[in-house]
Amino acid sequence: MEHGSIPELVRWAAERYGPGEAVVEGRTRVSYAELGARVERAAAACLAAGVRLGDRVAIWAPNTLDWIVAALGAVSAGAVLVPLNTRFKGAEAADVLARSRARLLFVTGTFLGTSYVASLRRAEAGLPDLRRVVVFSDTVPDDPAYTTWKAFLAEGDGVDPARVRARADSVAPSDPSDVIYTSGTTGRPKGAVITHEQTLRCYEVWSELAGLREGDRYLIVNPFFHTFGYKAGIVACLLRGAVMVPQPVFNVDTVLANIAAERISVLPGPPTLHQSLLDHPARTAHDLSTLRLVVTGAAVVPLRLVERLRSELGVGTVLTAYGLSEASGIVTMCRRGDPAEVVAHTSGRAIPDTEVRLSDAGEVLVRGFHVMRGYFEDEEATAAAIDADGWLHTGDVGVLDSSGNLRITDRIKDMFIVGGFNAYPAEIEQLLGLHPDIADVAVIGVPDPRLGEVGKAFAVRRPGSTLTADDVIAWSRREMANYKVPREVEFVPELPRNASGKVVKGELRGR
Incomplete structure (x- = not known):
């Protein structure tokens, strides 16, 4: 199925997988049809709030059903999503909000003992573009700019569904779908602009190479503010009809309990997640037999980890991949059936229709359909990252073997x-x-x-x-x-x- 835009994908998934489970959050179970309806309601609320095509809408919250609905709702209203790192402090978040000129922000109430609203209010003096703040909570500050999520959704109830549909239909494949802020060597994060068609094409490829399938139960521990969580998570599940089980905090006990209770089959995440799972003293008390697919990132992956996932947990497919925000989050990936040595020691081969080569200094250069449009409103930084021939200079140093498998060895940027x-x-x-x-x-x-x-x-x-x-x-x-x-x-x-x-x-x- 070719999808032109994320709003089109959401609607298609609601029709195609209708009664199937889409999101599980504690006792809340939402079908694909209901998810589609909730997203349309959030999109209507965005229209009621004055969101225009191309406006930046930010979200600063942990992995929850509300994040999924708010983000997809904003994008369905033609907004460009700006996810904020939940680990940011107020000043760091305000910097990204100011430079992206976000008009609307969805924010969590309190998370891990921190009031995000309070830290935002301490830093919000320099945010003239931010008109509305919607809080995922029942209480908000006494300020007309702040609204609860429930009240915000209610504002959209008077909007004609045909108008919501028309707005979603006006989103073009070549329009930006999101701006992912990534810290650079210069210190301040820069926003990589990625389009709808880039997002959909990349994660169709990712889903195909990973072997994600309808009915898979996917524990999404990777933060949604990161491409790995949002796109290899939410977008990939929408493409394949998999069940999303968002987990807001990385906690091994919770991961074990979730795998057993929700019969999780897919668990991507950094090597640290899988290592702590294998080494957990209570691991054998949980039934982890449903796990079949693990995808991990370009950090060093010990060969022993790959072997243990296969032998001790019986995980059929363990894959490694490499990507960066500037290339829509994916550049190379292992293929199912690759030997353990390839999975452990490399990040796999270039995904289809992508070129990867090394500069004389060993820097990894990438060219293809998924390379960002550029950094948001930063021509100088864009010119420094993408050369005249379209090659993205990643700042990572690597080695390519005779089969084209990439191994990242160091980082020019010291990261x-x-x-x-x-x-x-x-x-x-x-x-x-x-x-x-x-x-x-x-x-x-x-x-x-x-x-x-x-x-x-x-x-x-x-x-x-x-x-x-x-x-x-x-x-x-x-x-x-x-x-x-x-x-x-x-x-x-x-x-x-x-x-x-x-x-x-x-x-x-x-x-």
């Missing part, structure tokens, strides 16, 4: 991956540089048995300062997303620099 989250030293260094007692700082990734890698900071104190490592870590926890917080801080008299003044990170790693 490291903390439990599945990309951490960028330049961004963390910028934040640490704001500390009044830090004169100079450099961050590198160091190995960690649980998270794969974590940050280590080398800091130079200001004269007279008695700053301790614990002080820096505590301050960081208040100022930045948890995965960015350095787990170790070493104080040094000065940082090693080369002739042009750049920090020699290799020397720091050598310590």
Whole structure:
């Protein structure tokens, strides 16, 4: 089935898979037909709120049914979705809201003990474009701009369904479907603009290569704000009629309980998720026999992990893949039947209709239908990322074997991956540089048995300062997303620099 747009896909899935289960959230079970109706109602509410074709609508919330309905509703109203990382603090979220000029924001009430509304209100002075904030909660601040989700949906009840349908039909395949903000080496996140046709084509390919099928029960632990959660999760399930079981927090006990209770068959996620599942002391108390498909990311995947998933859990298909937001989230992928060595040591081969090659410096270059339009309103950054011949410069260093399997070996950009989250030293260094007692700082990734890698900071104190490592870590926890917080801080008299003044990170790693 060829779909021109995400709204068209939602409607098609509602008709095609009608009575089949679409989303399971606790005791709530929503069929595909009902999901379609809920999405149309959310789209009507967006029209009532004045959302126009191409407006940016942001969402800042964990994996829930509300996220799915709100996001698909906004996109069905012709909006461009801007998902925000749930680990962002208020200032980080406000920065993305300001630069994307989002007009409407869906936000969770309280999540993991944090009031997202309170942190937003502390930072919202510089958001002139943000007209409405819809809170997934029964209570909202006494402010006309804030509405509960229930009240927001009710506002759309007077909108003619034909008008909602007409708006959805006016969305063209070449229109942007979302702007995924990704942190770069420059520190501030940049928004990769991806279209409807790119999204649908990529995740049709992903679903085909993974072997996702109708009735599969898919535990979506990967955050929806990330391409892996939203597109390899929600969009892929819509394409195939699989059941979405969103899980808001990564917790191994919950994962085990969900697999057993919901008879989960599909569990993508970072290697840390699968490792902690296998090593859990209570694992054998849960029936995990329904698991048949695991897809994991380009972080280092131990061969032993692939073998254990196959032998101890009987998972028939274990695949690895590599992608980045700038290429719609997918570039290479293993194929079913690949030997364990290929799955563990590489990220597979280029997906169909995609070219992957290495520059003289070993940088991975990608060209194909899924390369972003560019960074949102940032021509300079776009020109630096995509050359005149259409090659996307990924900033990752890799090796290609004779069969075209790609192995990522290093990152030109110094990025490291903390439990599945990309951490960028330049961004963390910028934040640490704001500390009044830090004169100079450099961050590198160091190995960690649980998270794969974590940050280590080398800091130079200001004269007279008695700053301790614990002080820096505590301050960081208040100022930045948890995965960015350095787990170790070493104080040094000065940082090693080369002739042009750049920090020699290799020397720091050598310590």
